[in-house]
Structure formats: C-alpha cells, structure tokens
Amino acid sequence: MGKGDRKTRRGKIYRSSYGNSRAHVAAPTVVGAKPTVTKPAAKKAAPKKKSA
Template sequence: MGKGDRKTRRGKIYRSSYGNSRAHALAPAVAGAKPTVTKAPAACKAAPRKKSA
C-alpha cells in the first residue's frame, strides 16, 4: 500500500486525483451547514493601463 495504490490517500495524491479517500471539502460539523472551500486569492488581476499623453 502506497503511492501506486489508487484506493489510498497517498495513491490519490500521487496520481493527482480525488475520490472518497481524498475529498475536496471537509464535512460540515453542524447539520445543515455549508462546507468551506478555499479559493485562490484575487491577486491575479491585470495591471492597470497607463494613460497616454
């Protein structure tokens, strides 16, 4: 059991895949609550354009 095993968490990480062993979001602690998923920062915006004279 290790990197080559598709059913284990380490195997999922090695193959860059997801499933029951490696879920995207954590289960909510309270019934009815939405799971939290982190998103990439919004710092990928384009630089402001310079005004021409």
C-alpha cells in the first residue's frame, strides 16, 4: 500500500517499472482511425524597431 507495493501505481513509480496499474499508453489506438493533423502555429511578425 505504498512505495514497497509492486501492485500499486506508487510502487511502480518507485521501482521505475510499468504494468497494469501504470501503463505507458493512456488510451488504446483504434484500428482504421484517421490520424489527427495539427495546423502549424502562425509566426508573429517581429516588432518594428523605433528609430531615434
């Protein structure tokens, strides 16, 4: 029930291991699903320099 327990999430974190209680992938992938495409962020124009 803590760091020493290999079956709990805290125990897995302590031992640097993975398993059912500490899985790598949060959600399983769906077969045939379209990959999500993200638009690249638009670059902001650099501020104009003030002439003295």
